[in-house]
Amino acid sequence: MMDKASAKALEELPVSTRPADPLRVLPTPLHMKTSIACQANDWTSWAGYTVPNLCTSLEREMSALTRHAAMADLSPMGKYAVSGDDAARFLDHLLVANIADLNTGDVILTPMCQSNGRVINLVSVARLGATSWWLTCDGRHMNWLYQAAVGFDVTLVDYSDVHAGIMLAGPEVSRVLTAADLGDCTDIVLRGARRISWDGIDITLVHRGVGQVPGLSIWCAGSEAAIVWNRLMDGGADCGLEAVGRMACETLRIESGEPAPGRDFIPDPEALRSDRSRTAIELGFDHLIDEGKGVFNGRAALLEERANGSVLRLAMFSFQGAAPQAGTQLHKKQGRKDIIVGVATSTTSAPHRASARGLGFVVTDHVRPGDVLDVTIEETRELLQVTRKESCMVVEISG
Numbered sequence: 459m460m461d462k463a464s465a466k467a468l469e470e471l472p473v474s475t476r477p478a479d480p481l482r483v484l485p486t487p488l489h490m491k492t493s494i495a496c497q498a499n500d501w502t503s504w505a506g507y508t509v510p511n512l513c514t515s516l517e518r519e520m521s522a523l524t525r526h527a528a529m530a531d532l533s534p535m536g537k538y539a540v541s542g543d544d545a546a547r548f549l550d551h552l553l554v555a556n557i558a559d560l561n562t563g564d565v566i567l568t569p570m571c572q573s574n575g576r577v578i579n580l581v582s583v584a585r586l587g588a589t590s591w592w593l594t595c596d597g598r599h600m601n602w603l604y605q606a607a608v609g610f611d612v613t614l615v616d617y618s619d620v621h622a623g624i625m626l627a628g629p630e631v632s633r634v635l636t637a638a639d640l641g642d643c644t645d646i647v648l649r650g651a652r653r654i655s656w657d658g659i660d661i662t663l664v665h666r667g668v669g670q671v672p673g674l675s676i677w678c679a680g681s682e683a684a685i686v687w688n689r690l691m692d693g694g695a696d697c698g699l700e701a702v703g704r705m706a707c708e709t710l711r712i713e714s715g716e717p718a719p720g721r722d723f724i725p726d727p728e729a730l731r732s733d734r735s736r737t738a739i740e741l742g743f744d745h746l747i748d749e750g751k752g753v754f755n756g757r758a759a760l761l762e763e764r765a766n767g768s769v770l771r772l773a774m775f776s777f778q779g780a781a782p783q784a785g786t787q788l789h790k791k792q793g794r795k796d797i798i799v800g801v802a803t804s805t806t807s808a809p810h811r812a813s814a815r816g817l818g819f820v821v822t823d824h825v826r827p828g829d830v831l832d833v834t835i836e837e838t839r840e841l842l843q844v845t846r847k848e849s850c851m852v853v854e855i856s857g
Contacts, residue, residue, distance in 0.1 A: 483508045486533035487622040487680030491687045495701035502704055505534035505598070510703035517809040519706035523671055526698030527630040529690060530707055532623030532675055533683070536598045540591040542612035549591060551754050552606050553581060554738050555746045560585045563650045565665045568746055569738040570599070575759030576726040576735040578602065579719050584651035584664045592651065592662055594623070594675070596719055602727075606755075622683030625666060625707070626690065627673025630697040638693025647672045659686060668707075669714025709806045713815050715774050715854065717741050721784070722772070722803040722817050739763050740819070742772045742856025770819045772856040773800065775831075778848045781805035781814035782835050788850065789832040790824060799824040800831060802850075820855060827855050 483503045486492070495513050502511040509531045513519060522528040540549065549557040555568035565584045569577045579599060584592040600616045607614060626634065635643045639656075643663060646652055651664045659682045666675040678686050691699060711718060717736075719725050726735040738747070738760055747760050775788075788800035805816035825831070829852045836845050 482506075486531055487683040488531045488533055488624070488687055491684055492531050492701060496703070498703075500703065504704065505536075505596075507534040509534065510701070511705050512703045513701045516705055516709070519700065519702040520709060520809060522698060522700040522702060523628050523706055523710055525629065526700070527626065527628035527634050527694055528700055528702040528706070529687070529694075530625040530627075530702050530704070532594075532625050533621075533680070535618070535623055536593075536595045536600075537617040537621050537623065537677060538593040538600070538603060539615040539617060540593060540603075540612055541589050542610070543589060544610040545589050545591055545612050548607060548610040548612045549583065550752065551610075552603075553583065554743060554754060554756065554760070555583070556748045556751050557583060562587055563645070563652060565649055565651050566746075569741065569743050570595075570602075571738055571756035571760070572726045573755055573759070574726070574732070575737045575739075575756035575763060576729075576732070577719075577723060577738055577741060578725050578727060580717070580741075582664065582666070584662075586651060586653050586662070592653075592664065592677070594664070594677075597725060617677075620680055621677055622680045622686075624676045624683070624687060624690065625673060626676060627666070627668060627671050627710075628699075629672065630694070630699070631672055631674065633697045634690065634694040634699055636693075637695075637697065638689050640693075643674070646674050656686075656689075661686065668710045668716065671710060671714075708804070709808050712804045712806045712817055713808060713811075715742075715772070715817065715856075717772055717817060718804070736770070736772075736819075737763060737768070739768050739857065740770050740772060744857050768822060768857070771822050773818055773820045773825070774853040775802060775816040775818060775850045776853050777805070777814040777816060777833065777850040779814070780835075781807045781816060782833055782848075786833060786835070788818070788820070789834070790829070791832075792824070796832070797824070800852075802833075815853075816850070820852065822855070825852055825855070827852050 486507045492510050496510040498512045500512040546558045553568045570581050579595045579597045581595045646663045649665045653662045662677040664675050667673050723736040724734050729735040786802045787798050789796050790799045800820035802816045802818040807814040833848045
């Protein structure tokens with residue numbers, strides 16, 4: 459349980475600099491660097507900050523990610539340090555995965571759920587020491603962490619608006635790190651975490667691979683982010699290292715089948731109706747649920763769902779032709795009827811693939827991997843609304 463001294467120390471931490479006006483966006487600590495790299499001048503907003511959407515072209519950036527090495531600005535993500543004698547017990551209660559079993563240097567992606575088993579967010583958890591943990595997620599949840607920490611001897615620190623983050627990914631990542639004098643970080647690139655001092659700058663290295671592309675994230679104080687960016691760029695000069703934007707990262711995420719809040723599912727606290735959010739099992743994290751683990755948020759609801767089966771499951775699709783818009787319904791013939799059996803939530807037309815890819819949800823009673831579904835595409839041509847029929851194949855269903 460946090461004492462008065464700890465609470466006072468937290469109050470004295472730098473406060474959030476996010477604007478009160480939700481229509482305004484702020485530059486990240488890396489904005490001066492990304493603005494130079496963003497030759498396309500194509501920007502997007504992310505959690506109240508502006509980041510490059512495309513730096514050059516999608517073809518060039520995907521080539522860097524899949525053949526060489528690429529860097530991207532992760533600063534808008536939520537970043538939290540958890541420490542204390544009860545840190546492992548607290549996180550075990552808060553998250554679905556069996557956190558207490560992680561060794562120092564281990565990393566895991568796990569859902570954070572409400573008591574009804576519905577997902578608040580997906581959290582990357584890194585164990586940096588016996589009582590020290592580093593959490594990152596695509597969203598802000600400090601209020602939820604504070605509420606959940608009641609009764610536990612833990613200290614929570616929110617670094618979301620004062621720390622910067624850099625994604626470094628691609629086959630040449632290890633060469634870039636070695637050239638930048640970071641030494642052998644193969645264990646981190648594969649699946650690990652470590653906090654080190656890099657020529658006077660404290661940084662946290664955490665595994666962040668996407669699909670088959672190896673990578674890691676680098677977290678540091680915002681005031682030192684530009685120096686870290688420069689060192690990595692200098693080290694990767696002979697490795698084909700390039701800056702990439704959100705579009706390339708999103709394309710890689712969709713192709714790897716990783717769901718994202720706000721795109722593939724609505725975080726439960728933001729859902730206007732309870733059936734609009736998704737459970738940890740529906741998102742494909744059934745394998746993390748350990749019946750032998752003690753009490754954790756959503757345990758009873760998730761074990762009941764596992765026993766009875768899920769109505770919906772996350773699925774990956776391969777589309778014929780161009781990618782449809784997110785929210786497009788997927789149909790299947792059942793006798794003479796045309797029934798809705800799924801929905802596409804994230805789609806992408808990757809330049810290195812012959813067909814478009816997408817994520818979404820399917821009704822488990824009606825759809826199996828390999829099924830071909832009908833897709834209705836609506837588009838505007840010369841001020842006319844045109845509807846055409848195409849098809850997609852269900853590549854994979856989670857669980």
